[in-house]
Amino acid sequence: MEKTSPIVEIRNVSKTYRRGSYLVPVLADITFDIAEGEFLAIMGPSGSGKSTLLNLIAGIDHADEGSIVVAGEDITSLSETELARWRSGNVGFIFQFYNLIPVLTAFENVDLPLHLTGLTKQERREHVETALSMVNLLERLDHYPGQLSGGEQQRVAIARAIVTDPTILVADEPTGDLDRKSAQDVLNLMDRLNTELGKTIIMVTHDPHAAERAHVMRHLEKGVFDS
Amino acid sequence: MILPKMILKNAFRRKVRTGLTILAMGIAILAFGLLRTVLSAWYAGVDASSATRLVTRNSVSLIFPLPLSYLDKIRHTSGVKQVSYGNWFGGIYISEKNFFANFAVEPKSYLELYPEFVLPEAQKADFLRDRRGFVAGKKLAERFGWHTGDIVTLKGTIYPGDWDFVLRGIYTGRTQTADETQFFFHWDYLNETLKKRYPSMADQVGFYMIGVTDPHVSADVALEVDAMFANSRAETLTETEKAFVLGFISMTEAIVMVIKIVSLVIIVIIMAVVANTMAMTTRERTGEYAVLKTLGYSGLQIGTLIAGEALVITLSGCLLGIAMTYPAARFFTTSLGAYFPVFFVEPFTVVLDLGAALLVGLVAAVIPIRQAVVIRIADGLRRIG
Numbered sequence: 096m097e098k099t100s101p102i103v104e105i106r107n108v109s110k111t112y113r114r115g116s117y118l119v120p121v122l123a124d125i126t127f128d129i130a131e132g133e134f135l136a137i138m139g140p141s142g143s144g145k146s147t148l149l150n151l152i153a154g155i156d157h158a159d160e161g162s163i164v165v166a167g168e169d170i171t172s173l174s175e176t177e178l179a180r181w182r183s184g185n186v187g188f189i190f191q192f193y194n195l196i197p198v199l200t201a202f203e204n205v206d207l208p209l210h211l212t213g214l215t216k217q218e219r220r221e222h223v224e225t226a227l228s229m230v231n232l233l234e235r236l237d238h239y240p241g242q243l244s245g246g247e248q249q250r251v252a253i254a255r256a257i258v259t260d261p262t263i264l265v266a267d268e269p270t271g272d273l274d275r276k277s278a279q280d281v282l283n284l285m286d287r288l289n290t291e292l293g294k295t296i297i298m299v300t301h302d303p304h305a306a307e308r309a310h311v312m313r314h315l316e317k318g319v320f321d322s
Numbered sequence: 323m324i325l326p327k328m329i330l331k332n333a334f335r336r337k338v339r340t341g342l343t344i345l346a347m348g349i350a351i352l353a354f355g356l357l358r359t360v361l362s363a364w365y366a367g368v369d370a371s372s373a374t375r376l377v378t379r380n381s382v383s384l385i386f387p388l389p390l391s392y393l394d395k396i397r398h399t400s401g402v403k404q405v406s407y408g409n410w411f412g413g414i415y416i417s418e419k420n421f422f423a424n425f426a427v428e429p430k431s432y433l434e435l436y437p438e439f440v441l442p443e444a445q446k447a448d449f450l451r452d453r454r455g456f457v458a459g460k461k462l463a464e465r466f467g468w469h470t471g472d473i474v475t476l477k478g479t480i481y482p483g484d485w486d487f488v489l490r491g492i493y494t495g496r497t498q499t500a501d502e503t504q505f506f507f508h509w510d511y512l513n514e515t516l517k518k519r520y521p522s523m524a525d526q527v528g529f530y531m532i533g534v535t536d537p538h539v540s541a542d543v544a545l546e547v548d549a550m551f552a553n554s555r556a557e558t559l560t561e562t563e564k565a566f567v568l569g570f571i572s573m574t575e576a577i578v579m580v581i582k583i584v585s586l587v588i589i590v591i592i593m594a595v596v597a598n599t600m601a602m603t604t605r606e607r608t609g610e611y612a613v614l615k616t617l618g619y620s621g622l623q624i625g626t627l628i629a630g631e632a633l634v635i636t637l638s639g640c641l642l643g644i645a646m647t648y649p650a651a652r653f654f655t656t657s658l659g660a661y662f663p664v665f666f667v668e669p670f671t672v673v674l675d676l677g678a679a680l681l682v683g684l685v686a687a688v689i690p691i692r693q694a695v696v697i698r699i700a701d702g703l704r705r706i707g
């Protein structure tokens with residue numbers, strides 16, 4: 096594998112939750128890089144801090160210590176508002192439970208992140224259609240989430256994640272709620288996004304089948320990587 | 323924009339819950355609007371009263387009369403343009419529940435003094451010619467199905483016996499606030515009869531009504547009239563018609579206060595109801611709001627979504643309530659017209675309704691917005707899984 100410059104640099108990151116009167120250390124002094132164009136799988140048992148780490152990289156949670164630099168920007172120094180703007184332009188999210196908005200159609204769900212950009216209606220339409228055709232659901236654009244299968248909903252969610260052409264894609268257990276066949280479809284799709292479009296993907300999973308599709312695998316155990 | 327669409331769709335996601343909340347809001351607005359209308363009906367007499375009219379009565383109490391001999395003296399006071407006089411008759415038509423106001427008045431001067439009561443010329447002439455004639459307001463005549471020429475018998479309470487009158491004219495109000503439920507007849511008819519049956523009650527006047535040349539002289543005329551009869555057998559109290567009407571109303575000031583408080587209580591209760599609905603709704607959507615925030619939507623946009631939904635509910639309820647207020651007010655007019663001669667929904671009441679709906683919606687959204695904005699995204703997302 097050729098060496099490329101890191102798109103994510105994580106330096107000495109720690110995170111502790113407070114539960115009632117005692118503290119729960121979740122991440123302890125984590126340092127690692129993610130190369131541009133990498134497909135990384137973070138594995139580990141439940142409760143090991145995988146989601147927490149992913150949330151920190153995606154800028155939806157704050158680290159207690161350390162710094163996280165994504166594409167040259169130190170996101171640990173951004174305010175809440177700046178972080179929201181940064182996320183909308185730089186991060187595509189794929190969740191375990193798809194998290195589509197049930198009152199909006201597939202088209203409108205994919206359109207949602209584009210409303211925060213300055214694109215015209217026509218430009219947005221083109222972007223949404225491109226994203227939906229990439230996940231092979233263009234003919235279902237009028238359908239509501241409730242009218243789609245779990246696998247289809249996750250593919251709509253992937254279209255929503257890539258429609259803004261983000262710097263990184265983060266996925267938290269993207270196949271955790273899917274049957275084997277749908278999970279395969281979703282993983283194939285993520286593979287294509289990585290190989291054909293060169294997307295950097297950070298995926299949290301505890302499914303070995305999912306993890307083996309990634310190029311790099313890291314194992315988190317009690318808040319530290321064992322390597 | 324996508325937000326208005328989401329607001330509308332979100333509002334009607336739980337159809338039963340939203341429907342019931344809208345219904346509750348509608349009923350609250352209906353109650354609020356009717357109470358407001360009762361209040362304005364209460365004060366309608368004040369609004370209709372003229373600044374150029376004074377009322378003179380016995381200074382001890384309204385139930386004590388004044389001698390008829392005061393008429394000439396009042397008439398010759400400077401600033402006085404016209405004087406009429408009358409007695410509260412207090413007659414009952416068939417049964418006590420048919421209550422309406424009825425007076426004996428000096429007819430010619432009374433009609434001149436009250437130009438807001440519009441009577442066709444022919445009927446006016448008929449009325450002035452017939453000493454047993456009477457005039458009724460349009461609403462009163464409609465209430466009992468009276469037509470001109472009909473004989474109407476009132477049972478006297480203050481003046482015993484059965485009294486027959488012939489309907490000679492039906493007046494209409496020149497403005498919407500004019501009382502169309504009055505019944506008035508010739509003072510002479512009352513007085514002549516009293517002279518025969520109860521001589522001691524004759525030549526007594528319940529009140530004088532004075533028309534002044536200019537509103538500015540009202541106070542001077544009132545002082546002068548009262549000074550004229552000071553230290554006499556029957557001292558007078560002269561006040562503007564407005565003050566006179568308000569004197570009646572102030573006896574019931576406590577009731578007015580109660581109505582105002584109840585109106586406020588209704589608004590507070592419906593606030594709690596809508597706030598509860600919004601709290602349930604937004605708790606269910608915590609995950610969705612977290613997703614929107616994840617995508618980069620701001621607290622302001624999430625707040626707009628929640629406040630918009632609350633306003634859709636309260637304004638729908640408000641429109642429903644307003645739509646119900648008009649037929650309800652019409653029903654009130656037919657069944658309670660005797661007590662509230664002037665009962666109609668003022669445009670300002672609709673403005674107040676809308677204001678209340680706006681206020682309720684915004685207040686009900688405050689706490690849910692706070693919760694949705696303050697919650698950390700990671701915690702919000704966790705609610706889904």
Ligand SMILES: Nc1ncnc2c1ncn2[C@@H]1O[C@H](COP(=O)(O)OP(=O)(O)O)[C@@H](O)[C@H]1O
Nearest residue numbers: 112113114121140141142143144145146147148
């Ligand atoms: N908001 C929170 N408050 C308290 N404890 C939390 C919170 N979020 C996560 N945790 C705890 O942190 C640990 C790691 O959680 P998480 O990152 O979700 O693990 P994983 O995704 O690997 O299952 C768990 O013990 C979890 O209970």
Ligand SMILES: [Mg+2]
Nearest residue numbers: 145146147267
């Ligand atoms: Mg997790």
